[in-house]
Amino acid sequence: MTAKYADSTTQTMTKTAFLADLRQRLNVLPESEAIAAMAYYDEYLSEAGPENEAAAVAELGSPAQVAAGILGDHVYADTTGEGKTTKKGLSALWMVVIGVLALANPLGLVLIMLIFSLLLTALSVIFSLFIAAITAFVGGIAYIGIGFVTLFSHFTTGLATIGVGLALTAFGAALAIVLAWLTKHAVNGAARGGSQLLRRFKNRKGTH
Numbered sequence: 001m002t003a004k005y006a007d008s009t010t011q012t013m014t015k016t017a018f019l020a021d022l023r024q025r026l027n028v029l030p031e032s033e034a035i036a037a038m039a040y041y042d043e044y045l046s047e048a049g050p051e052n053e054a055a056a057v058a059e060l061g062s063p064a065q066v067a068a069g070i071l072g073d074h075v076y077a078d079t080t081g082e083g084k085t086t087k088k089g090l091s092a093l094w095m096v097v098i099g100v101l102a103l104a105n106p107l108g109l110v111l112i113m114l115i116f117s118l119l120l121t122a123l124s125v126i127f128s129l130f131i132a133a134i135t136a137f138v139g140g141i142a143y144i145g146i147g148f149v150t151l152f153s154h155f156t157t158g159l160a161t162i163g164v165g166l167a168l169t170a171f172g173a174a175l176a177i178v179l180a181w182l183t184k185h186a187v188n189g190a191a192r193g194g195s196q197l198l199r200r201f202k203n204r205k206g207t208h
Contacts, residue, residue: 013054013057013058014053014054014057015046015053015056015057018041018045018057018060018063019041019042019045021063022037022038022041022063022066022067023038025063025064025067025102026038026067026070026071028071028094028095028098029070029071029074029095033070033074041060041066044056044060045060064102064103065103067099067102068099068100068102068103068198069198069199069200071095071096071099071195071198072096072099072195072196072197072198072199072200073195073199074092074095075092075095075096075191075192075194075195075198076192076195076196076199078091078092078191079092079188079189079191079192079195080192084184084188085184086180086183086184086187086188088188089184089187089188089190089191090187090191092188092191092192092194092195093187093190093194096112096191096194096195096197096198097112097194099194099198100112100194100197100198108197111197112194112197115190115193115194116190118190119187119190122182122186123183123186126179126182126183126186129175129179130175130176130179132175133171133172133173133175133176133179134172134176135172136168136169136171136172136175137168137169137172137173137176138172139165139168139172140164140165140166140167140168140169140170140171140172141165141169142165143161143162143164143165143168144162144165144166144169145165146161146165147159147160147161147162147163147164147165148162
């Protein structure tokens, strides 16, 4: 991030004010990550010295921009690692929203709205299919019960009914598993897309 992209408020912002603002914006991160990020930027500004403090702060960009980059990295890591889950994806999406809103970037807001619209459409379809899966599973159990009762009067019909019930139950269960997998990847994919927006503001000098 170069000085020409810095927010006008960073031109006169002191190191103390910059770090205080940044710390507040990183409250959504795990404590250890927030502390590590703060230690890095504290050290970076300290190394610049009092005479270069204003220029160093301006070069970093606004606290909102720096925080956006840090949040973007965290979201990206959470949605690409082996331990990614739907819960993590939803938490990551919330961080993306916080980061974009803090930036008040019109293009970013439009893209976030587009990502959420696509996600909601996908989740609506998945939810409808999930209802179908539950219906198939419950219907299958009902057929199995009816089949067992029918065995005593019409053995062949009862056996066929049990077979249909087993097929419906298996179909419903398999569909539910697939939909759970799709939901996790849809949520994590949306969060990962949002993280790319935030990471554009990452300070080129930093590693956090």
